[in-house]
Amino acid sequence: MLGSASKAFFHLLAQSRTLKKLATRFAMRTGTPERRPRWGPGAPASFVRRFVPGETVEDAIHAARALEARGLTETFDHLGESVTTLAEAAAATTDYLDVVRAVIASGVERNISVKLTQLGLDVDRASAVDHLRKILELAGPAGFFVRVDMESSRYTAATLDIFETLWEHGYRQIGVVLQSDLYRSEEDLRRINALGARIRLVKGAYREPKSVGYQKKADVDAAYVRMMKVLITDGHYPAIATHDPEMIDLARRWASEHGVTSDRFEFQMLYGIRRDLQMMLVESGYRVRVYVPFGRDWFPYFMRRLGEHPANVAFVLRGIVSERR
């Protein structure tokens, strides 16, 4: 995790519409079919593609096949968030339904992640719920698992509320995400775990005020460890989503000390991040799911990843310089 000042700086950049427009026009361009071969030896690695395999579902499925060939699994995220009109929310829902169909047709694993603001939570909550239901109605019977991602603390209560309501209505192939940087999360964990639902545990990608969240990395990590322990011994196929080797070691040790076998939980990491650690875990017999984001709206996601890790900024700068040559 970066210092909170630079995390805040990248979050600010992530919200810039002008930068987003510019970046979307230029940064992925080197990877488009008109400009160069998309895959294989002739395809230079664009600095965005390291973290986002492409703009289309075909790009994402291609990436998923490569992951599966190495013993990993995946969840697809069709990038997009914070839509401001119902028409955009409806379009995002249609896109997701198309993703579900494409994944079914491809034969890769059926697992997707969705954000409620992409489905219209900011515009009209009831419509966002309807949109999510539509996705669940198509994806559920086809054997998908649908993870509702967690966004900033502005949306925590609404997201959990919607999740719990859908659970009450009998939807079972859904799961949610809890962030250890929020004070409320340990209480949320107890309640949601009691339902029997699947939880993905993360540290939290958003800059949160001290009224709602821990400001020091040590406190976020300590809460992560407490929540991870509960999930591994008493959770329901939890996802331990982190690239932090210390957290991963602790999770492995806690599981083995408590007789929890490696098929009762999974590790999750983001596409392009700590691929060495992903493979080390698979080779040691653990399940690892990679979060595969794709789509035209990659800019805010990409900026959050830069904000988390200074080395990524250097990686991007190197990429820009070498692609200009």
Ligand SMILES: Cc1cc2nc3c(=O)[nH]c(=O)nc-3n(C[C@H](O)[C@H](O)[C@H](O)COP(=O)(O)OP(=O)(O)OC[C@H]3O[C@@H](n4cnc5c(N)ncnc54)[C@H](O)[C@@H]3O)c2cc1C
């Ligand atoms: C599968 C998955 C799903 C997620 N879903 C959500 C969600 O729904 N809501 C949400 O708020 N957050 C989500 N996150 C992001 C999460 O909250 C963290 O912001 C992110 O994972 C970085 O924290 P960390 O646990 O990896 O550890 P940190 O303490 O941030 O980092 C530990 C080490 O991990 C490595 N590392 C971490 N981040 C990066 C990076 N960007 N690039 C390169 N190396 C890195 C570095 O070696 C670093 O030293 C998700 C993360 C994963 C892996």
